Structure formats: C-alpha cells, structure tokens
Amino acid sequence: MRCDPAFAAVREAFTKVVEAGPGGAALAVHAGGRLVVDVWHGTADEAGVRPWERDTVVNVFSVSKGVVATLAHLFVQQGLVDLEAPVSAYWPEFTAGATVADLLSHRAGLPAVRRELPAGALFDWRTMTEALAAERPWWTPGERHGYHAVTFGWLTGEVLRRVSGRRVRDLVRDELKIPGLSIGLPERDAGRAAFLLPPEPGPPPSPSPLLRAMTDPESVTMKAFCNPAEQLTPGLPNTQAWRAAEIPAANGHASARALATLYGRLLAGEILDAPVLARAVEPRSEGPDEVLLSPTRFGLGYMLSNETRPLAPNPRAFGHSGSGGALAFADPDAGVALAYTPSRMLLTPAGPDPRWTPLIEALYGLP
Template identity: 75%
Template sequence: MFCDPVFRPVAEAVRETVEGTGGGAALAIRVGNRPVVDVWYGTADEHGTRPWEGGTVVNVFSVSKGIVATLAHRFAERGLIDLGAPVSTYWPEFASTGTVADLLAHRAGLPAVRPALPPGALFDWVAMTDALAAESPWWTPGERHGYHAVTFGWLVGELLRRVSGREVRDLVREELAIPGLSIGLPERDAGRAAFVLHVPPADVPHRGAAPPPSRLAEAMRDPESLTAKAFCNPAEQLTPGLPNTSRWRAAQIPAANGHASARALATLYGGLLSGEIVGREALDRATEVWSEGDDEVLLGRTRFGLGYMLPNEMRPFAPSPRAFGHSGSGGALGFADPDAEIAFGYTPNRLVFSPSGPDPRWTLIVGALYGCL
C-alpha cells in the first residue's frame, strides 16, 4: 500500500467505508500523473477470509463503457473511424441511420431490443449484434438521448470489430495493455478476482426518511417499458449471482462485464490526461457535452460526452463539470478531472444500489480527496 501523507484522509475514508460492512475495496489516485494513493482494505471472497490485495480485480459493470469508448477514440484519432459517419459505413447490416457519434453519445435510439430474446442470447455476440442491427430505433437517432445500459457494448464493440477484425477483449489487451484491465476475465486470472456481494435494498444507507419510489423504479415494474426492456432483455441479465459465474466472466459483454483493479482504472484515466492514450484534441472532442437533459431510459437528467459519462444529477461523481469517466452499477467508479489533474479508480465488491444520486461511499471518498487539494 502507498499513500502520500497529504492524502491520508482519503485513505481513511476508504477504510471507513469497508470496516464493519463486509467485503472490500481498493482506491488508486494519480495527481499530475503521480501516484498519491494506492490502498485496499477488507476481504475479496464470499466468506470474508481472503484479504484484498493490490492486484485484486472485480467486475466494475458500466465502468467498462469508459474502457470501450477509449478504444473508439484511439481508432478515430488514427482515421480508422469517422465519428460523423453513419454506422452502416462500417457495418453494412446496420439498418438505422445513426452515426458513430450517436452510438457513443447514447443518441442512437437502440437501448433495447423489443422482442423477447431467447435464453443464451446474453452470451451470444452474433445474436445480440444481429438483433440490434435489425432493430428499429426507439426515437430518431440524434434527436434525443437515453442510456444504452447494456447495448452500448455490443454496438460500439461490433463497430470496433468491423474496423479492426479483432474482438473487444483482444483490443483492450493489445491496444491499452494495462495490467488488471480486461473485458470479461481470463480463466487464468480467476484466482485474483473478488466475489461480488449484493446488498439487500433495506441495507442501503440513506439520510432521513427513505426516498419515495423513483420514476426509474416505477418504469422497471412495467415489462413493456423501454426502461425495463433496456435492463431486462435478455432476461438473464437479472440472474442472481451472475457476475460470479464462469459463464459471465468468459463472455464479452463490453458495457457490463469489464474487470479492473483500482490501480488499472487510475492508470487508464491518468494516461488519457497525459496524452499517452489519445491526443489532446481527440480527448477534448470526446469529453465535450454531446447529450444533456432528460434521459429516455433512466428517466432523470444525465450528461454524456462521446462514451464517457459526465457528472450529472443522477450520478454526481465529481464536483468539476469537466470531469469525465464512468460509474458502475453498485459503486465502482473511474474518472479524470482535467482541471485538478486527478485520475481516480475505485473498485468495491460490496454493491450498493441507488436509483439516483451518488453512492454514499463516493461522498466520503471524493469529498476527502478534493478537501486535500
């Protein structure tokens, strides 16, 4: 472990979020591309007996989208992808008129497939990409935005495959080459993966009286709603304990089954800030506000760049409006703040779910971090 004395309150905040709660977590922070925090606490296995280690990886859910977006911007910078071109330029079977930028900015109108998908579709790349290529958009591409919670990975991932001839997991390994960062999890690395612990909703901390049901929660109860179809079709997405199965880890579900250590996420976002991964012009374009306002899927107000989430009302993960990155279901978080020169990676295995607002652990950790600057 390592912690610059100036940032000791940040390490203590991480310890506080773990002690007495079960599970574990790691936090890595770079400031000016210099490591200042690399700490981990708690346990990584189901029974609370295996200590968390510096190289422990965990499923980071939608934090994966930032990884996939980074690949797209590397390709765009090389001229292999034109962000303004129709997706069908590279993927002829793609029936919609949407552009590459529409895919990345959650404006493509393809957050869900309407017909119920058969068992096994979640793990079948061809089944999912064929279904999406044939699907009619839920709105005219480019006119509105809505979070492509799981389809983002297949849409952008297939685009990358068409351009490069390589699968997304291979691109992450070969193009980014960051230890502890992968789509899915190679079987050889299973022994260093943390077990994902689900927390019953009643155990999720909140201040004062419990909040009333959100529009998102209400929409999830209607199986015909766009929101429910985005999160529940294929239905296997809701299988209890799915992230801990070998089938999930072996699959390519690039919007949701990325695995990372905290150190790897801080390295990724530090490399973006330093210009080592993409150039300044490409990064500025990627992190501009491309989508802002009412989200057709999450039913709240969100902000996105091209593939990166920007701090917003539903997920206020950083105080700076110019920060960019991505949160993950249950609390994982990776982001960069170009003004403060911060690169941040947080990887818990105890999942805390909230339909809107910050993970309560972020409040402590991010608050302590900015208080140290």
C-alpha cells in the same frame, strides 16, 4: 500499498468506508503524472476470509463503458473511424440511421431489443449484434438520448470489430496494455476476482418514474435491463458464464490501480491527443434520459458529472460509474484521476453512492 503523505486523508477516509460494511475494496489516485494512492482493504471472498490483495480485480459494470470509449477515440485518432459517419459505413447490416457519434452519446435509439431474445443471448455476441442491427430505433437517432445500459458495448464494439477484425477484449489487452484491466475474465484468472456481495436488504425505495417504468414489461426501460432475461439471474456477475462472455458495457474487470492509470494517462495525453480528448468529453447529451427517466449528461462515451451521477466537484470531470458502486473518473481542472472498486454492492438509482462522498471530500479537501 502506496500513499503519498499529502493524500493521507484520502487513505483514512477509504479505510473507514470499507470497515463500515462487509467485503473489501481498492482505491487509487493519479496526480501529477504518477500514482499517489494505491490502497486496498477488507476481504475478497463470499465468506469474508480471503484478504483483498494487490492483484485483486472486481467486476466494475458500466465503468467498462469508459474503457470502450477510449478504444473508440483511439481509432478516431488513428483515422480508422469517423465519428460523424453512419454506422452502416462500417457495419453494412446495421439498419438504424445512426452515426458513430450517436452510438457513443447514447443517441442511437437502440437501448433495447423489443422481441424476447432467446436463452443464452446475453453471452452470444453474434445473436446480440444481429438483433441490434435489425432493430427499429425507439426514437429517431440523434434527436434524443437514453442510456444504452448494456447495448452500448455491442454497438460500439461491433464497429471496432468490423474496422480492426479483432474482438473488444483483445483490443483492451493489446491497445491499452494496462495490467489488471480486461473485458470479461479468463478462467485462469478467476482466483483474482473478488466475489460481488449483493446489496443488503433495506427499506423499499421511494416511488420514481424509473421504478414505475420497470413494472411495464413493454417499456424501453424494462427491455433495456431485462432482455435478455439472463440479466435477472441472481449472482450473475460471480458466474464463469458471465466472466467468459464479452459484454463490453458491463463485464469489465479491473483493479482500482488499472482504472486510475487509464484515466491518469488520458490526462497526461499518453493515449489520446489533446484535441481528440477534448472532442470526446464535450457534452453531447444533456437533460431528460429516455431510459433512466432522470437527467443524465454524456460526452462521446464518457459519462460527465451530473445530478443523477455526480462524479466530482468540477463540471469538466469525465469517466463512468458502475452499478453497485464502482467509480472511475478524471478531472482535468484538478489534474487528478480516481478509481474506486468495491465488492459490496449498493443500489443508488439517483445521486452518488454514499461511499464516494467521504473519498471525494478528502481528495478535494472539502469540509
């Protein structure tokens, strides 16, 4: 493990967070061009016996979107993709009048497919991309935004595949070249994966527009999270079927070290040139979200700090959170990048995961 003495309070806060419940987690911080915190604690298996180790990875859900966004902007930098070009310029079968920028900023109007998708669709790239290419947008592309919770990865990923001829998982491996970061997880590496513990029972959540929408089988919100139906499978992220699939918006696997390294390199200009990154993190979507039914804020693929998911104290922070509590972000004003990868899931429909607060307070020296 590694912890620069100047960040001892961060390590102490992390240890207390992990010891407050079952499971384990890892935390990493990049600052000043180097990894200053790289710690882990707790256990990585369902029984609470196998210790979390240096190379343990965990499914980080939507934190994966920041990885896919980085690839997209790398293609922009290389002149392979034009953000303002219509998607159909790269993917002729695509019928919605959306631009590449619309895909990245959750403005394409394709967060869900209306018709019931066949069994196994979640794990079948061709089925999902063909369905999305033919789908009628839920709103006029570019006019509004709504979180493309799972479709983001297939939509953006298919553009990257059409341009490069390579799968997203291969692009992550070959272009980013960060050990401990992958889309899906090869079966040979299954022993490195932490078991995701389901949320512990608690009081029923307070009524909200999101929960009410989830009771309407025809709502865009319900369709986004429940079609394909496999998304409702208990324990899905712990299955080999999930790990073997290519679901770039949701089944990224990573160590905290890998994610902090990614965002640290973005801050250092080692992956994207400064003008490219500046354009990528400029706010593109702000305000009411058609899917989550609460205010959200996005750049081009990166989540920006907002009241639904505050990332860091500084408003220019960018990155992504993930269902269950994973978090990775970079703060250009503070010059830091942080990644937190837990195995114990918590569900927080709005606001920060309560485990983030002591970590961020310690990092920023907040009272």
